[in-house]
Amino acid sequence: MTTKYLLSEDQIPRAWYNILADLRSPPAPVLHPGTKQPVTPDDLAPLFPMALIEQEMSPEREIAIPDAIRGALALWRPTPLHRAQRFERALGTRSHIYYKYEGVSPPGSHKPNTAVAQAYYNAQAGVRRLATETGAGQWGSSLAFAGALFGLKVTVYMVKVSYEQKPYRRSMMHAWGAEVFASPSDRTQAGRSILAKDPSSSGSLGMAISEAVEVVIGCHGGGSNFSGIALPFARDKLHGKEVRLLAAEPTSCPSLTKGRYAFDFGDTVGMTPLVKMFTLGHEFMPPSIHAGGLRYHGAAPLVSKLLDEKIIEAVAYPQRACFDAAVTFARSEGIIAAPETSHAIKAAIEEAKRADQEGRTRVILFNLSGHGHFDLGAYDAYFAGKLEDFDYPQEAVERSLRSLPAVAM
Numbered sequence: 001m002t003t004k005y006l007l008s009e010d011q012i013p014r015a016w017y018n019i020l021a022d023l024r025s026p027p028a029p030v031l032h033p034g035t036k037q038p039v040t041p042d043d044l045a046p047l048f049p050m051a052l053i054e055q056e057m058s059p060e061r062e063i064a065i066p067d068a069i070r071g072a073l074a075l076w077r078p079t080p081l082h083r084a085q086r087f088e089r090a091l092g093t094r095s096h097i098y099y100k101y102e103g104v105s106p107p108g109s110h111k112p113n114t115a116v117a118q119a120y121y122n123a124q125a126g127v128r129r130l131a132t133e134t135g136a137g138q139w140g141s142s143l144a145f146a147g148a149l150f151g152l153k154v155t156v157y158m159v160k161v162s163y164e165q166k167p168y169r170r171s172m173m174h175a176w177g178a179e180v181f182a183s184p185s186d187r188t189q190a191g192r193s194i195l196a197k198d199p200s201s202s203g204s205l206g207m208a209i210s211e212a213v214e215v216v217i218g219c220h221g222g223g224s225n226f227s228g229i230a231l232p233f234a235r236d237k238l239h240g241k242e243v244r245l246l247a248a249e250p251t252s253c254p255s256l257t258k259g260r261y262a263f264d265f266g267d268t269v270g271m272t273p274l275v276k277m278f279t280l281g282h283e284f285m286p287p288s289i290h291a292g293g294l295r296y297h298g299a300a301p302l303v304s305k306l307l308d309e310k311i312i313e314a315v316a317y318p319q320r321a322c323f324d325a326a327v328t329f330a331r332s333e334g335i336i337a338a339p340e341t342s343h344a345i346k347a348a349i350e351e352a353k354r355a356d357q358e359g360r361t362r363v364i365l366f367n368l369s370g371h372g373h374f375d376l377g378a379y380d381a382y383f384a385g386k387l388e389d390f391d392y393p394q395e396a397v398e399r400s401l402r403s404l405p406a407v408a409m
């Protein structure tokens, strides 16, 4: 039986898929934070190069990938699709479990897929420095790596709790030439205003295979890895195919399972455009769990729209159960997953168990969004019994939702 399904480099896609072309209705517009009117390309121009703005608004189903980006992606793509035979045996399930392994990229996750493209278009537009935020450190490492490929300087504001927990993520970003600051920092107006209110703030983060896939799973923080694995299958579903698409999030930051579908800011201070998304309120402060990349109050607008229309589903799990799942996986498949990814592993186990109870054999695909080599402190805490679960109460969510901006649409 094949363990790894590998494509050749010339099979790296030549176009990105844009689900906007297949949606039943257009997504809600993005609103200007001041006027609360739909943003125009000119409003976004101070933040993003025009090529990215045009892409964001494009109705085209396929958007050509420039050769320079395909060349950079070829450093690690195509990523392998594994059949998790040993994991299946460890679970004793009759279902077939596959995972797409994104941990083979230089920074160790799915994030450079978009970081490389964003750095390329910025460099093409003459931008010389990029500033970004990072939660768990994966996004910051990915942009630092991409910046190095296209000659851009990169400044990373890293959520303070991760900055302190993961010094080697910082070293990695330094190795690619980026500068890294703990966030909130005193270098920006936004950071200074947060520190003025709370000086000790710990920060938060605002294939086809031969068998028919029946459940597609990804963990969910902001929505990028889930979208990457699930949206091509969502296209099939919108065209009538039976497939379940499941986003797995932490019970301590339950934006999809307990949040409201409303217009909100993407950041904590309230400076970004307003987007319609499942949100816990931009002032929501999740507890310091070890899956730092899942501590975000909102969700991607497209993922939110698909959830609202019931094209996708969402589940939430507490962190200890997710680490149990990740350890079972590491002891069967060998890969030590990022704490974020452990949520997808937990969901895959639950789906396999449910199929067994129903006496069915399902084909389950999950995204192994990144390895956990810089998260071993979290594994240490788990083995030492120091991890705590937190189920965010609905009343506390309701309180935090009071910070939602009033919007007429």
Ligand SMILES: Cc1ncc(COP(=O)(O)O)c(C=O)c1O
Residues within 6 Å of the ligand: 109, 110, 135, 136, 137, 138, 139, 219, 220, 221, 222, 223, 224, 225, 226, 292, 293, 294, 338, 340, 341, 369, 370, 371
């Ligand atoms: C390995 C890994 N998986 C998943 C996520 C969650 O982000 P997203 O939902 O945007 O994929 C992160 C974010 O830091 C991550 O590092």
